[in-house]
Amino acid sequence: MNFFVTLNGRRLKQILFIIIVSFFTALFFYTQTIAQTPVFSANDGPKAIYKGEKGIALTFNIGWGDEKAVPIINTLQKNGVKSATFFLSGSWAEQHPDIVEKIVKSGYEIGSLGYAYVDYTELDESKIRSDILKAQEVFKKLDVHDVKLLRSPTGHFDKKTLKVAEQLGYTVVHWSVDSDDWKNPGVKTIVNKTVKAKNGDIILLHASDSAKQTAKALPIITKDLSHKGKFTTVSDLITNGHVKTTLIQ
Structure with a gap:
């Protein structure tokens, strides 16, 4: 026993x-x-792209200011970066047509950041649609066509945001690497946060006047990342290979 x-x-x-x-x-x-999973996860539903497979996409948000964008564009060109994506707010683009033209002539891609810098999660569908369409009209007037990428202005989005974007023919783009450059934590910190990116990553940077250290960090970032993958636009990243998406409710 x-x-x-x-x-x-x-x-x-x-x-x-x-x-x-x-x-x-x-x-x-x-x-x-x-x-x-950098944003949300759920079962089935609308999707936002945050990562690709081939290439590294440098993306720059611009919502205000007229001092930092041009130096950043010049720095990209000087360091041989031929492909990048700039997400512009319609209100900013409307006030800076010369800089928009420089972005286009430099061969860089333009995506929409909506018109006004507002949090889409706090708006109903009709107001989200109105904001996106208002920005769309600005781009048309500036002779910028085929803008099919949308980044939610504050980075926050929900199911209704993705629903409206899809209805209007836009692909919502998030990011997989956040530089936090708008916080101006120091060039070294921005570099350290960014160079951890790998092939397929979408990197969030800023070219608004709040990003005071980005232009100084870019030469180091681009030199380091050039050994990890080819710089590409978000559109090419989406087209050339599988993409990773977030699912939200």
């Missing part, structure tokens, strides 16, 4: 050990999955 009880006790310990190991293994993979 004693042997029987001892044997069951050992088996019970083994079973408990297996359960504990299985639990922590599952927890590890779950947290890894969360870490690799």
Whole structure:
């Protein structure tokens, strides 16, 4: 009888050990999955692209200011970066047609940042649609055609945002690497955050006047990343290979 009880006790310990190991293994993979999904996850629904497969996409948001954009464009050209994507707010583009023209003539891609710098998650569908269409009209007047990429102005978006974007023929683009350059944490910090990018990543940078250190960081960033993948536009990144998307409710 004693042997029987001892044997069951050992088996019970083994079973408990297996359960504990299985639990922590599952927890590890779950947290890894969360870490690799930069925005949201859900079952099926509208999608936003945040990563591709071939190339590295440098993307620059511009919402205000007239001092930093041109130096950044010049820095890209000087360092041999022929492909990048600039997401412009319609209100800014309307006030700076000369800089918009320089972006286009430099061969860089333009995406929409909406018209006014507003949080789309706080608007209803009709107001989101109105903001996107207002920006669209500005781009047409500036002779910028085929703008099919949209980045939510504040980076926040939800199901209704993606629904409206899809209805208007836009692809919502997020990012997989955030430089945090608008916080001006120092050139070294911006570089360290950005050069961790790998082939397929979409990198968020800024060319608004708030990004005071970006132009200085770019030569180091572009030199380092040029060894990891070819610089490409977001459109080419989407076209050439598989893309990763976020699903939201």
